[in-house]
Amino acid sequence: MPELVAPTIRLHTAWLEAHAEWGPGRHEDGFGLGPSDEVDSPAGFAAWVARLIGESDPAKTIEPGKPRCTYRWVVESDRVVGGIALRHGSSDYVLWAGHIGYGIRPSARRRGLATWALGRMLDEARVLGLDRLLAVCAVDNVASVKTIERCGGVFESIRDTKFGPVRRYWIEL
Numbered sequence: 814m815p816e817l818v819a820p821t822i823r824l825h826t827a828w829l830e831a832h833a834e835w836g837p838g839r840h841e842d843g844f845g846l847g848p849s850d851e852v853d854s855p856a857g858f859a860a861w862v863a864r865l866i867g868e869s870d871p872a873k874t875i876e877p878g879k880p881r882c883t884y885r886w887v888v889e890s891d892r893v894v895g896g897i898a899l900r901h902g903s904s905d906y907v908l909w910a911g912h913i914g915y916g917i918r919p920s921a922r923r924r925g926l927a928t929w930a931l932g933r934m935l936d937e938a939r940v941l942g943l944d945r946l947l948a949v950c951a952v953d954n955v956a957s958v959k960t961i962e963r964c965g966g967v968f969e970s971i972r973d974t975k976f977g978p979v980r981r982y983w984i985e986l
Contacts, residue, residue, distance in 0.1 A: 815894065815926060817885040817933050820865045824886065824893055825858045831893040831918045843896035843915040845884050869901075880904045883937060887917065887930050894921035897930045899937055899946075909974065911949035911981075912938070915960075927960040935964060939986050948982045 818824075832852070845865050851857035867873040869883040880900040887895035895917035900907045913934060917926050931948075938946055948966050950957035958980060962968075966982030 815887055815889050815929060817897070817930060818888050820862045820884050820886060822855070822859050822862050824888065824891065825855060827888075827891055827893045828858075828886070829853070831895075834918045834920060835916075843884070843898045844886075845882060845896075845898055878904070878906065880907050883934075883941075885930070885934065885937075887921075887926055889921075894918055895926055895930060897927075897934050899934045899941075901941060901943075907947065909949075912943070912946040913948045922956070927956070928963045931960055931964045935984065935986060944986055946984045946986065948984060949979045950982075951976075952978045952980050 829852070832846075845868070846852070846861070850861045850864075852861050865882075865884045868879070868881060871881065880902050882901065883899040885897050885899075886893050887897065895915065897913070897915040900910065900912050900914070913931060915927055915930060915934075917930075935946070948961045948964075950961060952971055961982045961984070965984045967984070969981040969983055971978050971980055
């Protein structure tokens with residue numbers, strides 16, 4: 814049975830296994846991993862996890878221009894199978910990237926985990942007082958289109974971005 818857990822240093826090895834399965838590139842949306850994050854060493858991983866946890870804490874200062882964000886990892890039996898992020902507010906970044914970002918490692922796909930995780934994060938969004946969420950995905954990402962639509966996403970438009978055209982959906986809460 815999957816569960817959503819806050820980022821934790823306890824899952825360092827399991828997270829590294831998931832990361833290695835993805836391979837290099839910008840395709841692990843939901844983990845909040847930036848180009849300057851060093852996650853291989855225990856100290857680097859701990860610093861990254863602390864940053865992720867801090868980004869959801871209203872009492873902590875975050876990088877200017879970055880939205881507050883709640884990160885969760887999709888975990889099954891201490892195996893990290895994915896990640897999902899709920900970006901708070903309506904900053905320019907959120908209006909470009911959406912309130913939600915998620916990714917499921919290749920070996921765990923086609924099992925409904927993304928739909929399950931998105932449904933759980935919608936509950937967290939309600940607790941935060943959000944009334945609707947923007948979800949964005951690449952136009953050719955059929956799996957994400959299905960995930961978003963299964964969770965109530967209503968298609969708004971296709972827009973060009975610096976990473977290519979994206980489909981935009983709104984999910985009413």
